[in-house]
Amino acid sequence: MGISNRDYYRSPSSVGEWGSSSLTPAVKYLLIATATVFVLQLLITRDDRTSLLDRLRRSNPELNRLISDAETNPEAKKALERRHPELVRLMEGEFDDPLTPAHKVSVVQEWLELDTPKVVYSGQIWRLVTSAFCHDRYGIFHIIFNMFFLIWFGCTLERMYGTCEFLLFYLTSAVVASLAFVALDLYTGSTLPAVGASGAVFGVLMLYVMHFPHETFCIFWVQVELRWLILIYILWDLHPVILALAGDRMVSGVAHAAHLGGLAFGYLYSRSSWRLEAVFDWLPSARSRPSRPRRAISEPARGEDPEAERIDSLLAKISLSGADSLSDDEREYLKRASQRRRRAGGTGN
Numbered sequence: 001m002g003i004s005n006r007d008y009y010r011s012p013s014s015v016g017e018w019g020s021s022s023l024t025p026a027v028k029y030l031l032i033a034t035a036t037v038f039v040l041q042l043l044i045t046r047d048d049r050t051s052l053l054d055r056l057r058r059s060n061p062e063l064n065r066l067i068s069d070a071e072t073n074p075e076a077k078k079a080l081e082r083r084h085p086e087l088v089r090l091m092e093g094e095f096d097d098p099l100t101p102a103h104k105v106s107v108v109q110e111w112l113e114l115d116t117p118k119v120v121y122s123g124q125i126w127r128l129v130t131s132a133f134c135h136d137r138y139g140i141f142h143i144i145f146n147m148f149f150l151i152w153f154g155c156t157l158e159r160m161y162g163t164c165e166f167l168l169f170y171l172t173s174a175v176v177a178s179l180a181f182v183a184l185d186l187y188t189g190s191t192l193p194a195v196g197a198s199g200a201v202f203g204v205l206m207l208y209v210m211h212f213p214h215e216t217f218c219i220f221w222v223q224v225e226l227r228w229l230i231l232i233y234i235l236w237d238l239h240p241v242i243l244a245l246a247g248d249r250m251v252s253g254v255a256h257a258a259h260l261g262g263l264a265f266g267y268l269y270s271r272s273s274w275r276l277e278a279v280f281d282w283l284p285s286a287r288s289r290p291s292r293p294r295r296a297i298s299e300p301a302r303g304e305d306p307e308a309e310r311i312d313s314l315l316a317k318i319s320l321s322g323a324d325s326l327s328d329d330e331r332e333y334l335k336r337a338s339q340r341r342r343r344a345g346g347t348g349n
Helices: 025-043 052-059 061-072 074-083 085-091 107-112 116-122 127-133 140-161 163-188 198-211 226-245 256-272 276-282 284-288 306-321 328-344
Strands: 045-048 103-106 216-219 222-225
Touching: 025 107, 025 127, 025 140, 025 163, 061 074, 103 107, 107 127, 116 127, 116 163, 127 163, 140 163, 140 198, 163 198, 163 226, 163 256, 163 276, 198 226, 198 256, 216 226, 222 226, 226 256
Parallel strands: none
Antiparallel strands: 045 103, 216 222
16 A cells, blocks of 8 residues: 555644544544534523522532532521621522523433433433533534544544444543543542533543653744653642542532543553453354454565565554654655555555
């Protein structure tokens, strides 16, 4: 096959060459599914007459505890009135207005969002996956950025791993990210639901960084390698999680634990050389079919002419260490070989 058709050959010189110039099947279907769910979130809604106070209590366990104490203890109510007089006025119904338009709630989001009590106590485990297809209805950039990064990094990984394996990786990343979020919720007592594909997308990002750690991004006119960017982001996500584990409450509107769960899974998947398709080998229907040998992701093809073998070794080096690991001579060799094979028709095998 030609150089440009090698699974693991990607030049980092432009976004198009990173794999986003043409969508791969799994990425395309994930985009369609996510966009469809988002439109349904916007269109299928119901009126929610729940008071503002009840909505606040449902989303903030600490606030719910303070209000519950104030409802049963006059001294606690006086203390709350001194510190938060607006809460006491809410408790007394001062802001309730029957003419105020009802709060709109997305029915689709209610079915699919990651709600820890419903997952743990009602057995609605589908939410561990479906929450990755929901996004904030009031923030369009939430879905835009997640899908942008899925295209940017996911197409390259899908070409490297294959459509089935990449799709399984994405969905498993979503589940692991959701489990990390649920675990922190159970520890802190929070009941605020979560939506978004960020956990799965960060799993994709981490796997990409494991293959191309030296690839650079331009941040404020400064070239920064991906491995350092991901480290900075891990520290940014880790800070509020540590605060929560220590008993502090930092409400940022971001599911930091889910991000860390996705990042951790992407790292372990790469380091341990896991292959999720192998799970299906245990199924009776899978065992009855003849198995196809799988070539390792970074393993070069064998039995070709010397030039093709050297090309494969250089492409495998790019896959493992990034394009920056090539010497000037190696870059020039790849360039000349690509030109020769393009002129000859580019069909090596």
